[in-house]
Amino acid sequence: MIGIWIVLLAMVIMAIVFRPKESPFKLTDRVLIITAHPDDECMFFGPTILHLKMRNIPVKIICLSSGNYDGLGQTRKKEFVKAIEAYGAEGECVAEFDDGPERWNRDDVSEFVKTQVAYYKASVLVTFDSYGVSGHVNHQSCSEIKKIDKVRVLYLESVYLLRKFSATCDLVLTSTSGLQYVVAGSWPSVKAMFCHRSQLVWYRLLYIAMSRYMTINSYRTRA
Numbered sequence: 001m002i003g004i005w006i007v008l009l010a011m012v013i014m015a016i017v018f019r020p021k022e023s024p025f026k027l028t029d030r031v032l033i034i035t036a037h038p039d040d041e042c043m044f045f046g047p048t049i050l051h052l053k054m055r056n057i058p059v060k061i062i063c064l065s066s067g068n069y070d071g072l073g074q075t076r077k078k079e080f081v082k083a084i085e086a087y088g089a090e091g092e093c094v095a096e097f098d099d100g101p102e103r104w105n106r107d108d109v110s111e112f113v114k115t116q117v118a119y120y121k122a123s124v125l126v127t128f129d130s131y132g133v134s135g136h137v138n139h140q141s142c143s144e145i146k147k148i149d150k151v152r153v154l155y156l157e158s159v160y161l162l163r164k165f166s167a168t169c170d171l172v173l174t175s176t177s178g179l180q181y182v183v184a185g186s187w188p189s190v191k192a193m194f195c196h197r198s199q200l201v202w203y204r205l206l207y208i209a210m211s212r213y214m215t216i217n218s219y220r221t222r223a
């Protein structure tokens with residue numbers, strides 16, 4: 001028991017010591033986070049959502065598919081709504097594209113996102129980079145969104161496996177990478193993860209405990 005408290009204390013100290021000097025976001029920004037599947041928002045983008053909420057920067061999460069590959073699309077859409085509520089954020093699972101191994105049509109994704117950007121008056125887009133963190137082709141399709149005038153795009157950095165599962169310890173490498181990054185507590189994201197009941201297999205629990213994406217998001221400016 002004492003060991004667990006020591007690890008938690010070490011993580012908190014590390015988060016304080018290696019916290020970023022400045023935010024990648026301006027207070028005047030309006031941020032649209034583009035994800036591929038319900039649960040991407042809390043598996044990968046939780047720190048970004050929390051960082052923006054803490055600063056009262058408007059943020060909306062748009063999930064492009066219902067995650068219907070196993071026929072659970074309707075359930076997963078409802079779980080997405082609960083997870084977004086857990087964050088106290090704004091979000092929509094639009095289910096415009098099919099969950100699966102096919103790469104999405106770049107023109108279709110770009111056109112759809114462009115419409116959403118105009119509707120939300122977004123100044124910043126946050127989405128996956130070209131590897132897509134887990135290597136899922138739908139994540140990679142999000143990275144291919146074409147440039148939109150006057151909209152800054154931040155691509156969530158994919159890191160190699162050892163870094164991915166080194167929790168807050170990855171701050172040592174993240175803080176020296178030269179990339180912009182945010183750090184946030186993981187508890188709201190843990191609660192949001194538990195809203196995705198249909199996806200809660202044993203290794204998700206391991207992911208919650210070990211993934212640096214529960215507390216750290218770093219961004220590339222090119223996919």
Ligand SMILES: [Zn+2]
Pocket residue numbers: 036037040136139
């Ligand atoms: Zn996904």
